[in-house]
Amino acid sequence: MNRIKQILKGESIENLLDETILRIFGEGLIMSSDSEILSLIKLYYPNLFASRENKLLHYQALFYKTLPEPSTVKEQIFKIYQDVIFENFHHGYTPIQVDIANGISNNQIFSFSAPTSTGKSFVIMNLIKECDSDVVVIVPSRALINEYYARLCELIPEKSVNILTFIEHINTAHANKNVFIVTPERCREIFKFSNIFKVGLFLFDEAQLSNEDNQRGMFFDSIVRRCNVKFPKAKLIFAQPFVCNPESQIARNKLTERQSSSKNYRQQNVGQLYLAYNDSKFYHFGIDKAVMGNRKEECSFDPIMRCIESGGSILFYVSKSKILSRGFHDEFNEYISKCEKISDENALILIEKIQKYTGGKTTKNQNYYSLFIDLLSYGIVVHHGSMPLEARLLVEEFTRKGFCKICFATSTLEQGINMPFDIVFIDRLESSDPLGVKNLIGRAERSSVDPNFDYGSIVIRTSAMSRFRQLMTTPITLKSTSMLDVEHIDDIDLNEIKQELNEGTYDDSFNLPQSKLEILSDDESNQIIRQLLDYLFVNQKFISSNTITNGDRWSKLVSLFDSFYAHYVKRELSQGERGVLHTAIRILVWRVEAKTFKNMCQLRYQYVSRAKERALYKRRNVENRLEAKFTARYQEIPNKNCHSLPLVDRGILARDVDYDTIIYDTYDYLDKFIGFKLSDILYAAFYKYFLQNGDDRALTAANYIKYGTNDNQEIWLLKYGVMFEDMTILKPHITSINQNELIVNQTFYQLPEDKRRAVERFVN
Structure with missing residues (x-):
């Protein structure tokens, strides 16, 4: 049997459609082949499909849609079912x-x-x-x-x-x-x-x-x-x-x-088409070879180009390295070049918000130029795990509102994020991750409330067809035994964590196990903390970014942090670990001074790209061949096998430093290392030192490490979920803030709505 060939040739299409819909009446849409048949017929025979569409929607029991009145007894059965559900649940639930x-x-x-x-x-x-x-x-x-x-x-x-x-x-x-x-x-x-x-x-x-x-x-x-x-x-x-x-x-x-x-539950609410791509040609293929045929059948058009020209949207699933190296831009330029500049005012407002948050500019060959933001103005989105969260949220809003024409994304879209597309192009098939692949293709169309049968298309490389079919038909099972109950784990660190989790020795107030807290408050740690405080504070004030550019004070400071972290992990640090730690400390200090993510990124860019030195050369009208300064690329530590990796390749000129790379790497440090690991460790060490010794500098340092500020009002604002980006505007309009409530003065109501939004939920 080859249903794809039958549909493309137009043989007995009406009978095939009626048979499929009748099967759904009895079983529901649980078979991949039924989903594909319906989608193919709707694509190639839209008028015939439209004559049966209302019946299909009733049989699918998609009661959240605005369904037409039933015209047959079978449809009336589902209408009665719908009324009973609404009477009992007060929602348009499906069965x-x-x-x-x-x-x-x-x-x-x-x-x-x-x-x-x-x-x-x-x-x-x-x-x-x-x-x-x-x-x-x-x-x-x-x-x-x-x-x-x-x-x-x-x-x-x-x-x-x-x-x-x-x-x-x-x-x-x-x-x-x-x-x-x-x-x-x-x-x-x-x-x-x-x-x-x-x-x-x-x-x-x-x-x-x-x-x-x-x-x-x-x-x-x-x-x-x-x-x-x-x-x-x-x-x-x-x-x-x-x-x-x-x-x-x-x-x-x-x-x-x-x-x-x-x-x-196996029932699906949407249909899906599968296509293979090779040498600029597209082919239909099916998952169940016994029903859909075991050979691919040529598609007479380019579905991606047709989608762009009709105002649809495409997701290209690519590797993160292809995004960071900008390889995606050349490989898919045929489609990128078809995207015209956006003029919609609402889209431009979202792009401006991203610019303000990241500090990226759209003027080429200038400081802070961001290709990521420049592409947005053409409706082209990039999305990956190193994109700053606030920018990612704005990009997702940009996409949901229909401004995205093409999205280049990594596996960050696998986990249920509501960003549907008409087509998902899988450039990189993860054979070892069936669940990830199935989640990813779930981005190809989501069920709408409109009275239509919704479907999306998935495109893969022809060479991946067999692997893709196998992934789609592989049952996905979760392990019935937890790692917590495995007798022995080869990884020493994981084994230690398992033991601590099972023994319940985690201290919830510090988010650390007791064994680590004991290390952080022992004599050796206290001695290092005492010396660190002498270097972190100058005339009782926390050090400035100028202090950490280079020089003797900086060298001694990072040497002390090396000793502290080595004592914490109970071994000497590798060169790669030291590089990551030094960069993290530099970012921590910048965060205290810069406050906002934009300022932090621009300070780091100025440092790596030697912006002040280049400006001096420019004023003197002297050509410069300054090379970019070294900064360590983010890597997960502790990891004794961590090698020293520069963020910017050695030999790259300072003027050629990519601002997007600075944005992504800085966010990785803040989110994955400083926010998730380092700040808990340092906060616990400094706070415990304060409790033991009464040194106010230690409490100040602890607050700077955990919150980025020692201002009590700002700390409470952070606890209420306000970002530093909004604090400057909001602070003058707040009368008081504490655990009980947040009270504003009358001038608060004169602020623009988007500025009030950060705390409006707490204003009574």
């Missing part, structure tokens, strides 16, 4: 959404799996809104945190509900409920408040993170177990896509003592 809602309602622990288009997010959002106690949402990435935050703020406008992307006990005079949206690493801060917060629901979204054989996977499981113990009355809900055994979450963490259940 699958009803089953998910019932599973959550009837169990203390419920783990389920569903395709990306099922609409689980809609059920989850309503569940959070309707919960009358505190809620904790655990997601794997910062990008998902902010997507949840934006949607929940819109769904829950009541100011009596704190919606926070961190765990803090604030706004207590006015809030009677808290919704926390955090990563697993920051979720453990909830246990500091186990006697204060009344958590009724823990939601673990994208819960397949538990399957990772690394520190994050162990942290995830340890959080699940502690939530179960510390909050025994709370519901624990696990949501994940495409997993065959969602019950593994219950078994691996020994949650069977409470009322629990699990379910794997």
